[in-house]
Amino acid sequence: MSGSIHFVNGEISGIGSSLFCRSLIEYLKKSTDLDLTIIDLEPICVIGKTYASQYYSQTSEALISEKSIFDDDLELEIPTIKLSSGAVGIEQGDLIYELAYQGKTVIVNLPSRSYESVHNWLQLADIVELSKQTKVQIWQWFTTNGSADSMDILSKLYQIYAHSFNYVIIKNEGDYPRIQNSWFSWKNNIELQAYIETFPTYQLMMPSLSLPDYRWDILSQNCLSFTTAKSHGHSAVTILEKQKIHTWLNTMFNQLSSIPFNQFDDLSEFSAFDDDDLFSDDTDDDFDENELSFLF
Template identity: 25%
Template sequence: MAQIHFIDGEKGGVGKSLFCRVLLQYCLDKELDFQFVESDRTNPDVGAFYPDNCHQVFFSEQEKKSFEVDLIFNLSLKKPVFVNLPAQVYPMVTDWIKGNSLIDSEIAQEYNVQIYKWFLCTGGHDSIKLFLETLQEFKGKICHVFVKNMGLCDDWEHLKLYDELKQLQKKYSVLEVEFPKLSSMERNLIDQKQLTFADAIRKDSQHLPILSKQRVVNFMKEAYNAIEKTGLVTVEAFEDHSVIEKDQVA
């Protein structure tokens, strides 16, 4: 199985980087083997926090550059890959997936390509519309996870007004989780000191005040519960990933 996990949201400032950092830390804590691709050219902050096994490729409309993105697929043949997407790359990512026949094709079946999109939503109308757009585009052929960013919106009752969203979520079995809020003070301290979450909450760490550290611990517990709820990032799910011999990888 070739597993590709896109961390998306299309807009800037929706929480993609923070969620991606938590997701990578989760995999490290659970000792899950993975590769990471940083594709944010202007702010590659996730790769700066987690440089090990980090690769950089950038989606581009230039034909020469577009071939470089194929690294994502090649890496996925060996280990599940997480890709941190920048803002406003939806057309290019979609063209890459469809142009290379990674769904509904012989190559997709041969390598059992599984594509997941973790979509960070702010709760705003534009954000919801962008999520509807990707659901309509792929029609259930890739797995979508609707990630409610509770740090940007703490009341989601208005989703009931989006009939099409409810219909498509049910039709395509869309997973839904809540990503908890991390207070700006703790976030700023962690970012300023360039800490991984593991370093920030380590018992002997002096980087954060005691209560700040405890708030980060609570945040991580909630975030990990949300990730586990999907069933997509587990030992069992990753063990299903078949290792392809090197001479079979293009």
């Protein structure tokens, strides 16, 4: 059975796509039996070092040196996958598709301004058409703040790829105060709303997760997942910060549980989701630090 490729991005720097990527990976690890492969194309690879340390804790040269000509473990070559500004788009990008073709769920964390590189790679060997033949699903997880630039980029994705992708839009609620009337503009963008209704699209709301900047630095430098950081006895975060992370993850997990990761084979049967139906408040309000390590 073929797997899937999940591009996680937002194109705009600081929009929250890496934050969302954490929730996606942690949800899939906890709640599904999908065979995950994490590929991080960010320059410093925080997501890769946190969730796929077996590939990102060593240099690519060290990993390749472990591989023999008889070794078919393509994952050893994951650190060699890089974005390129040239026509190739993604160096060693063929590994992404091959891993998905082998049945893996490949999560690709993308940096800002990576649209052109990904597009070049997809076009180089007509990967979109190949995905239809080999039944490799391609998902676009797009984080947005509702700004005009963000809406323009998303509209362009719809125009180019149409029914070829499964789209999930993550509306960053935490970024809303900085964008005046952002969701009003979003709802009144007739062209974009038509695309959302026409093509296979799900919408999620991502709430704010307020932690001090130095705390984010601690999480990144120590390669801590949210599940680990909020666990009982871990000293990297305070008790209140553990509660914030717990509540945020719970909210994201509730929404992600509505996404049919394994049941989206025939796009012709698609019916659009309304994000208002997804965003229900099922958060467990009872908090006991002694139980944190067992919650997820």
